[in-house]
Amino acid sequence: MARSTWRRVAAFGAGATLVLATSGCLQSSDDDGGGGGGGGVSSGEKEDGTVTILGAFGGAEKAAFEESLAAFEEESGIDVEYTEDTDFTTTVVQRVEAGDAPDIGLFPQPGGLLDLSEDIVPLDDVIDVSAIESTLIPGFLEAATKDGAVYGAPMRMAVKSIVWYPKPAFEEAGYSTEVATYQDLVAESERIAADGTTPWCMGWESDQATGWVGTDWLEEMVLRVAGPEVYDQWVTHEIPFNDPQIVEALDAAGEILKNDELVQGGADGILNTNFADAMTPALSGGDPSCYLHRQGNFATGFYPEEVQADLDGTVGTFYFPAYEGGYDGQPVLGGGDLAAAFMADDPEVEQVMEFLTSDQFGAEWAGAGGWLSPHATFDASTYADETTRTIAQSAAEADVFRFDGSDLMPKAVGSGSFWTGMVDWIGGQSSQETLDAIEASWPSS
Incomplete structure (x- = not known):
């Protein structure tokens, strides 16, 4: 999902944002002045006892x-003053360039944070990084690292490696959620199809962003077929977009996505069904016309109200499985909001950052719903329902977490040719042709 689409998706029920930023230079918080890139940066004078935070989420999430x-x-x-701005990515850059940065920014995508790294205080100068490394799900800090320095830490997580199903109907039909491998998932899908119901619910339509759901599928498969090291090389273009390992991953995704017997409506159905409506045929009452849906934890926000009121009784989930013969581990694809400090050498900012990025933050938000902790040690009993606890547990047990790859790619690719390329692919283009075209679109500098 490119340019933090998981946050854009949440806009249907809360705040949303795209992150694309450029750097600016600010005055140091001490009297001697100073630049970014590891020095003190600030938004100027700060009121004692107050810490300002700028973020994208509002409404119930803000509360x-x-x-x-x-x-x-x-x-x-300490009085924490939070300001919401759905155009966070534009606003934070403007405020940085004007010398009016907040004390702390909550970035919904690591690319925007790293674009401002010269103006952000290195995390080591703000909190004890080793303390949170021991509790964080592995992979978050790597996404906020540039030239060996870490600039942000997560205070919220989104998990995408989830398969949803209508619980009563699925269990009554006797289908299995015990799928150890992707190959098992394909076999179970074929079993459902043989019984007369199309197994997969699917929708990629999203106005100008049509195709992002497909990018998530490829990212899931790259992690499983090739592993996190290759995934990182692919995302940063250390290997070409059309590397043979990526072709193999896309072909593997095609075993489900390009089989019209396994996906409701086939290619036409995929491209003409809005992503938010994909699971509706499974949850609208009566016999489901499809059963399975791969989507992030935010998907529940699009479910019928009666389903949202009883998640544990109406839907079930299982982890998107490993690929036999691929990466020997359990990776999780997702996203997260990263906290970063613009104010250096300020004990109050440091206290707030320490709390926000710890496993002690978020119990009240967890109880309200719609929030996941990025810490494996977070008290899962505070989550509002068992469905959320199960999702959180799958992430906590992961061997590695990786941010959505298209969020980390250049905009021309991540929210451009990658989206349109997946549309071409589902429409009939081969994996090799699709990846060749995206590779050709990668910016030269």
Whole structure:
């Protein structure tokens, strides 16, 4: 999902944003001045006892965030002033360039954070990084690292490696969720099809962003077929977009996606069904006309109200499985909001950053729903339902977490040729032709 589409997706029920930023230079918070790139940076004078935060989420998410800070504020005596801005990515750059950066920014995509790295205080200068490394799901800090320095840490996680199904109907039909490998998943899909129901619910239509759902499928398969090291090389273009390992991964995805017997409506159905409506045929009452849906934890926001009111009773989930003969581990694809400090050498900012990025933050938000902790050690009993706990557990047990690859690619690819290329591919173009075309579109510098 490119340019933080998981956050854009959430816009249907909360705040949304795209992240694409350029750097600016700010005055140091001390009297001696100083530049970025490891030095002190700030937004100028700061009111004692107050820490300002800029982020993208509003509405119910804002209320849950502020509630999660209330006890900390009372105990610490620090007044945290949160400002929402759905155009966060533009606003944060403008404020940085104007010398009016917030004390802390909550970035929904690592690319935008790293674009401003010269103006952000290195994380080592703000918190004890080793303390959170021991509790974080592996992979988050790597996404916020540039030239050996870490600039942000997660305070929220999204998980995408999930397969959803309508629980009562699926269990009554006797289908299995115990699929150890992708090959098992294909076999179970074929079993469902043989019984007369198309197994997969699918929708890629998303206006100008049509195709992003397909990019998620390829990213899932690259992680499983080739592994996280190759995934990282692919995302950063250390290997070409059309490397043979990526061709193999896309062909593997095609075993489901390009089989019209396994996907409702075939290619036409995929491209003409809005991503938010993909699971509706499985949950609208009566006998499902499809059963399985691969989508992130935010998918529940699009389900019928009666389903949302009883997630545990109406839907089930299982982990998108490993690929036999591929990576020998359990990877998770997802996203997250990363906290970064613009104010250096300020104990109050450091206290807030330490709390936000710890496994102690978020219990109230977890109880309200719609939030996942990036820490494997977070108290899962605070989540609102068993469905969310199961998703959180699958991420906590992961061997490695990787951010959505298209979010990390150049915009021309990640939210451009990659999207349109997947549309061409599902429409009949071969994997090799599709990946060759995307590779040719990669910016030369």
